[in-house]
Amino acid sequence: MIRIQNLNKSYVVGNTEMHVLKNLEVHIQAGELVSIMGSSGSGKSTLLNIIGILDSYDAGEYYLDNVLIKNLNESKAARLRNQLIGFVFQSFNLISFKNAMENVALPLYYQKVSRKERNKRALAYLDKLGLLEWAEHMPNELSGGQQQRVAIARAMVSEPKIILADEPTGALDSKTSHDVISLFREIHQTGITVIIVTHESDIAERTKRVIQIRDGAIIADV
Amino acid sequence: MLNLDKFQEIFDTVKKNKLRTFLTCFSVAWGIFILIILLGAGTGLENGVRQEFSRDAINSVWIRRGQTSKPYKGLQAGREIQFTNEDYEELQRTIEGIEYISSRFYVWGNNNITYKDNYEAFNIISAHPEHQYLENTQLMKGRFINVRDVEQRRKVAVIGNQVETALFKKKHAIGEYIGINGISFKVIGTFTDERDEWQQRLIYLPISTGQRVFNGKNKVHVISFTTGNSSPEEGAAMEKKARSILAQRHHFDVKDERAVHIGNRWEEYLKFMRLFGGIRIFIWVIGIGTIVAGIVGVSNIMLIAVKERTREIGIRKALGASPWSIIDLILTESIFITVVSGYAGLILGVGVLEIVSKYVPPSTYFRNPEIDVTVAVGALLLLVFAGCVAGFIPARKAAQVKPIVALHDE
Numbered sequence: 001m002i003r004i005q006n007l008n009k010s011y012v013v014g015n016t017e018m019h020v021l022k023n024l025e026v027h028i029q030a031g032e033l034v035s036i037m038g039s040s041g042s043g044k045s046t047l048l049n050i051i052g053i054l055d056s057y058d059a060g061e062y063y064l065d066n067v068l069i070k071n072l073n074e075s076k077a078a079r080l081r082n083q084l085i086g087f088v089f090q091s092f093n094l095i096s097f098k099n100a101m102e103n104v105a106l107p108l109y110y111q112k113v114s115r116k117e118r119n120k121r122a123l124a125y126l127d128k129l130g131l132l133e134w135a136e137h138m139p140n141e142l143s144g145g146q147q148q149r150v151a152i153a154r155a156m157v158s159e160p161k162i163i164l165a166d167e168p169t170g171a172l173d174s175k176t177s178h179d180v181i182s183l184f185r186e187i188h189q190t191g192i193t194v195i196i197v198t199h200e201s202d203i204a205e206r207t208k209r210v211i212q213i214r215d216g217a218i219i220a221d222v
Numbered sequence: 223m224l225n226l227d228k229f230q231e232i233f234d235t236v237k238k239n240k241l242r243t244f245l246t247c248f249s250v251a252w253g254i255f256i257l258i259i260l261l262g263a264g265t266g267l268e269n270g271v272r273q274e275f276s277r278d279a280i281n282s283v284w285i286r287r288g289q290t291s292k293p294y295k296g297l298q299a300g301r302e303i304q305f306t307n308e309d310y311e312e313l314q315r316t317i318e319g320i321e322y323i324s325s326r327f328y329v330w331g332n333n334n335i336t337y338k339d340n341y342e343a344f345n346i347i348s349a350h351p352e353h354q355y356l357e358n359t360q361l362m363k364g365r366f367i368n369v370r371d372v373e374q375r376r377k378v379a380v381i382g383n384q385v386e387t388a389l390f391k392k393k394h395a396i397g398e399y400i401g402i403n404g405i406s407f408k409v410i411g412t413f414t415d416e417r418d419e420w421q422q423r424l425i426y427l428p429i430s431t432g433q434r435v436f437n438g439k440n441k442v443h444v445i446s447f448t449t450g451n452s453s454p455e456e457g458a459a460m461e462k463k464a465r466s467i468l469a470q471r472h473h474f475d476v477k478d479e480r481a482v483h484i485g486n487r488w489e490e491y492l493k494f495m496r497l498f499g500g501i502r503i504f505i506w507v508i509g510i511g512t513i514v515a516g517i518v519g520v521s522n523i524m525l526i527a528v529k530e531r532t533r534e535i536g537i538r539k540a541l542g543a544s545p546w547s548i549i550d551l552i553l554t555e556s557i558f559i560t561v562v563s564g565y566a567g568l569i570l571g572v573g574v575l576e577i578v579s580k581y582v583p584p585s586t587y588f589r590n591p592e593i594d595v596t597v598a599v600g601a602l603l604l605l606v607f608a609g610c611v612a613g614f615i616p617a618r619k620a621a622q623v624k625p626i627v628a629l630h631d632e
Binding site for chain 2: 049075079096106107109110
């Protein structure tokens with residue numbers, strides 16, 4: 001599903017160049033449940049952004065579903081993101097003036113699905129995550145755990161092949177964190193590739209494979 | 223471009239910022255309102271003056287006798303020029319493009335006009351049939367002088383409505399005989415000229431009759447003609463030709479402006495129209511200036527909105543929104559706001575003009591302030607364009623938002 005070869009990426013900050021990813025090699029099969037671990041500044045978020053086609057890279061190759069992702073224009077990147085990838089963020093990133101159902105339905109809007117169909121599918125996913133009765137509520141009326149579940153429903157509604165989660169439990173208490181990770185495990189059971197970026201080892205322990213990154217290079221892959 | 227879903231998206235954001243949206247709308251609506259009021263007032267001014275001019279044929283050329291001021295071919299200065307029927311015939315024959323032509327023979331002094339026991343003094347002009355169109359004479363009853371009347375020197379008269387009222391009171395005038403300086407004339411028509419009271423106290427006779435009865439021989443005091451649909455340049459050429467023909471026939475220097483006085487109202491009229499053209503440009507400049515201020519306001523507010531919505535735009539992009547769909551969203555919102563509020567301003571402006579034209583009495587310099595449909599449509603197109611311009615920079619800025627930057631946790 002994901003094949004990364006010899007990937008290099010550097011940022012220019014002021015006058016100094018920061019080499020964030022150094023000759024990275026990562027292969028992830030379809031249907032895996034993987035966590036990427038590392039302290040902050042290790043380059044794990046950059047890697048996730050590159051995998052999510054939100055960021056570009058300098059050298060090497062990245063194949064997503066056997067398509068080379070390199071120098072895509074923004075429209076094409078947007079289309080691939082929309083079709084293949086679902087995102088879950090640390091701070092949920094729900095749109096504040098839309099209710100839960102509308103938030104979940106948003107990816108389908110960009111797939112030109114009709115409003116009625118969108119809302120139907122969104123409600124189905126909210127139901128799956130036990131949030132049906134909260135469908136009409138605005139994000140600020142929901143608890144952190146509920147918001148993150150809405151965000152997960154939004155990531156799943158377009159039926160992507162990969163779900164990318166960037167510190168999905170970073171803003172949640174341990175009980176809720178536990179529930180969210182269980183949820184990812186369930187999603188993984190349905191055959192979707194799940195990649196979670198985290199710096200918490202107890203989260204990483206619950207995934208099938210852990211890739212550890214330090215200073216832009218892989219130091220462990222078990 | 224237009225679909226309900228997108229408008230739903232726009233309504234959501236507009237509803238979220240009611241005050242901001244209102245202020246934006248107000249600046250645009252105000253701009254259009256001012257433009258409409260100014261244009262309407264300009265038209266009102268123009269209509270007033272146009273009406274003032276329309277009492278006489280605008281494109282008419284009036285030729286009056288004068289005195290030579292320059293010696294010419296051995297002839298002394300100070301000679302009086304006297305027109306004759308032959309001058310009239312010559313001009314009629316040789317100048318191309320004449321629409322109507324007539325000569326006038328005045329019967330000077332206050333002539334004593336009688337009908338039975340009633341009598342009063344009125345002015346008399348003898349003229350050709352086409353004179354009717356030169357003065358905008360509006361017939362009320364009967365007919366004007368015709369060719370037969372002139373050929374046969376009939377003793378017939380067309381009288382102004384004040385003459386009719388004075389002599390006939392409320393009785394029927396057509397077919398009755400009135401006495402002019404003791405000679406009997408049959409009344410064949412009555413007329414009015416709404417804008418000119420002097421005209422209403424006039425009596426018209428056939429030119430031939432007037433010349434014979436009042437001892438005018440073949441003398442003519444004034445010759446006038448209209449230039450029809452000729453352009454101002456052609457009109458000027460016709461005037462010049464008339465002058466040179468008369469100069470030749472009466473032996474005076476063509477450059478001697480005082481030998482004959484030639485006046486035409488269309489030159490004056492054109493001068494006014496040029497003035498109005500200038501005023502109109504001035505109004506558009508002010509109006510568009512006001513609208514530009516509105517556009518800058520919209521653009522500015524949209525720019526702030528885009529900045530505030532950076533995160534939202536980032537989310538949308540991460541979920542698969544293409545840069546184009548973001549541009550589309552911002553641009554449509556901008557166009558939507560300008561068109562809706564501009565339309566409101568337009569309606570309000572037209573409403574005010576309607577009320578003014580209904581309740582403010584028309585005067586010499588102001589009547590019927592109005593906006594024609596093309597201007598209104600033009601203003602609306604201008605608004606769409608304005609919306610595009612106003613939305614362009616914010617939309618481009620929005621499209622450049624990088625999802626990773628926008629989603630970066632603060």
